[in-house]
Amino acid sequence: MFQLVWNGLFVGAFYALVALGYSMVYGIIKLLNFAHGDLYMLGSFIAFVILGATTGLFGIGSIPILLLVLLITMLLTGGVGVMIERIAYRPLRTSPRLAALITAVGVSFTLEYAVRQIFGASPKVFPIRLSGSPIDVFGARITMPQIILMLVAAVLMFVLQRYVMHSREGRAMRAIALDQKASLLMGVNVNKVISRTFFIGSALAGAAGVMAAAYYGTIDFLMGFVIGLKAFTAAVIGGIGNLYGAMIGGLVLGLLESFGTHFLGGQWRDVFAFGFLILFLVFKPTGILGERVVERV
DSSP, X not given: OHHHHHHHHHHHXXXXXXXXXXXXXXXXXXXXXXXXXXXXXHHHHHHHHHHHHSTTTOOSOHHHHHHHHHHHHHHHHHHHHHHHIIIIIGGGTTSOHHHHHHHHHHHXXXXXXXXXXXXXXXXXXXXXXXXXXXXXXXXXXXXXXXXXXXXXXXXXXXXXXXXXXXXHHHHHHHHHHHOHHHHHXXXXXXXXXXXXXXXXXXXXXXXXXXXXXXXXXXEOTTHHHHHHHHHHHHHHHHOTTOXXXXXXXXXXXXXXXXXXXXHHOGGGHHHHHHHHHHHHHHHOTTOSSOOOOOOOO
16 A cells, blocks of 8 residues: 555656646646646756766766756756747737647647657667665655655755745736736736746756656657646646645646556556546536636626
């Protein structure tokens, strides 16, 4: 039982990091950014290039190198997210939501097949593969790389929570999510805050991509598609637009997959996850922490 719980929380941490970007963007401008999962993929390939270009230049261990590459990748992936918002989404901000949604799908395919053209269609072996001897904890086999990656994910989520809830910039983000026009009248630089939101969400997705690549050992240009859908599922389960909901939804989805795989088999994992999403939307469409929105006349 503890092994299933640990496996679920470990996978759910990756889902939560990507789901946070979905929730932040939707909370600010009510956009479902379906290209967000591909920023997870892009982060893994950026780290792949950095590690390939610096092989042999550092004589320190793989964990410090990976953390350094993680920070650089977060900055670069965040910059790509800002560029996408500026070029693809900002001109459509006052357009019907369907136009922005279709554009997001187009951005997703653009990222995927641009990476395919550059690196090829075959999977790549990530230069760093984290491994370690398992430790027995209450009957569960846990490795030190798993603990380190979980701690990194927890730190990133904690820093984001403190930033959004206890900083001036975070207060501006929450104000725009509440009423964008009123925030503009109060002197808030809406474009700057939205760009910052895309930067943070994209950086978190890139961080998740680097950690997943280092743990699983391989990357490919389609790796962001499924996890993007699952992160969206996690955001909906938790209550899209709610940061705490995205974190909880990611962990809940990871646990559901872990137990579903154990009892039904690995081939039913995705069926179980998306089937649960359908049932959840039927009985609790606002999510675990979501609030019912009442339209003003």
